[in-house]
Amino acid sequence: MNPKLADVMADILEVKAGELSRETVRDGHPTWDSFNHLRLMTAIEEEFGVQFSMDEIESIETAGQLDDLLGTYLAAA
């Protein structure tokens, strides 16, 4: 996983970066609730200078999917 992404996620979700992996799942996660998800996506957009579509924001279910999505944006830049 992109280490900078892990840092942003750890910061917003209030967990240690080491506790996050590509397998981390949004559903049932104690702090990755719908409001923090919006916060997280906004923070990632600011950090990496990208902009996600609303569909993309809604479709993310795992840290791995988020890592892949960010990867495609960064590769295209």
Add this chain to the structure above:
Amino acid sequence: MTADLRERLALAHDRPSLSAAVEGLTGHGLEPRLADKLARRLGELALPADSRVLFLGNHTLDPLARMATAAAFCQGVVVEARVGPFDQHMQMLLDPSLGLADFDPDVIFLSLELDRLLPALPAGLARLDAAGRQGLVDAALALVKGWVETAKSVTSATLLVGNFWRPVRPHLGLADLKLAGGETALHAALNGRLLECFAADPKVHVVDIDQAVAATGRRAADSPRMRHLGKLAWAEAALPEIGDLLARYLACLVLPPKKCLVLDLDNTLWGGVLGEEGPEGIRINEGDPVGEAFLAFQRAIKGVQGRGVLLAACSKNNRADVEEVFRLRPEMPLGLDDFVATRIDWQPKHDNIRAIAAELEIGTDSLVFVDDNPAECELVRQMLPEVQVIHLPKDPASYAGLLLELPSLERLVLSAEDLRKTEQYREQAARAAVKVEAGDMRGYLESLETVATIWPATRAELNRVQQLFAKTNQFNLTTKRYRLADVEQFIASPDWRLEVVAAKDRFGDLGIIAAVLLEVRADGLAVDSIVMSCRAMGRGIETAIANRLKAIARALRPRGRLWGDFRPTAKNRPAADFYARQGFTLEAEADDGNQRWVLPVAEAVDVPCPGITVDQSTIEGVKSLEPQAG
């Protein structure tokens, strides 16, 4: 969020340590993520709640609930928040399975987004005629009023109703302002009507969300993406202002109000040191930026005085110099007679502050002290930790705003007593002068020409009665702090009789100064509470009250008994001999000092109260009560 603060929050394990961790944080400066953390920590610690608050509305309110919980804690109130199901504000009131009664809220906040309430509104406005547009205002208003009426019928909670906030731009753009009853005008009309609707209702407060959104900046407060993705009415940036605003209401509902603002003079009321610069040299004038900043601060102080907050001066100056400056600089908004107590000498400030509290017969815990000198502030903080100390920062331009932002000087509503507060203290000073002249007590009391009027409380006196229960410490027999909902219940219930007492004398009107709460039992009457404002003490009004109690007892329970409780506190010694003086006998005294006094109604004899005329028409009113077997 700083790691340091995060750590302190995580380490805090009780209310004092959590309070210490957030000290100095102000509501509208509270960062939303920190607020989340604080709200979560409060939840984990499960501190006993001062106020249970239910959030209802037609948009997502969870982030605001956390924000308001955190902001309220920064103001000294522990909130237990619950958020009702989305867009079910009416169902929540009417469907018992949704748990309203279980949660039993003290406060319900309702926030309705106009777009969701009347989706056809903005785009359709241009096609409507004036009557059609008026119809929209009426429809929105009817929805809110209907909710309020229903809420009042199912709960005794205080209702906070958010008003409607304007969008960044109206749908019709610039032309909207040329349209009579356009979107802009409609918002203003709707919010104006909301205020009118609930102005006289002591249990309903319209919360100016539009103002909080404007204070954030409408553009910053608006996030269409958040609205569409999360049904959030506002961007996160708006939460600190809105949360702080709600917290102010919660603090006012729970905390005893600060009563007096104690002000330093040099570099606080004016720029410069009077002893050095002289009366013409201090900076308090138009044309000088620093002088104008101090003028603005004095006007702000005057505004706070208008809320019923007393002003006192506490400074190290020569008194004659200060008297001279108020005489020579009449352009100052404040005059020396605006201060109901002054200590202008070279004594230590904490001693003078104590003396001011004693003179005004209020506790030092109801004082706010303002000074520019860090050493004086620190001294007062150490010697009188119960005094709220405001250390003024370097820039006088910030003073007025700082004062007007202080949550502890907020009032939810101004009673007639609040509006006349400073005058009343001036009259009190005039009375004290007569006392010295008159010499003997009897002559003094007679010279006051006191007239007491006693009548059964109605809803019109609701706020004042609750205020008396909340604020009275000295003449308070049982120190029960009843809430507005309780007072309402006492007025409505046949099992209770609540009476209020107003007084006036030759110096002025003291307003409503006492409340008496009686429990009507089958075998007599029990005095639950008597509270009397300290400014009415010492002239025998309590005897007039006791005579009234006896008259009521004779009318309602002629063969019954009068009981009365006394619960001693650190402050209510002035009321300790009340029952003995009125002819009651001590029936029982518990280990904690709580006393129960009794007087058979048949043996109740009126005690004379010289110098007091009791408004007889109201006493006779008792005779019209239906006598019952006693």
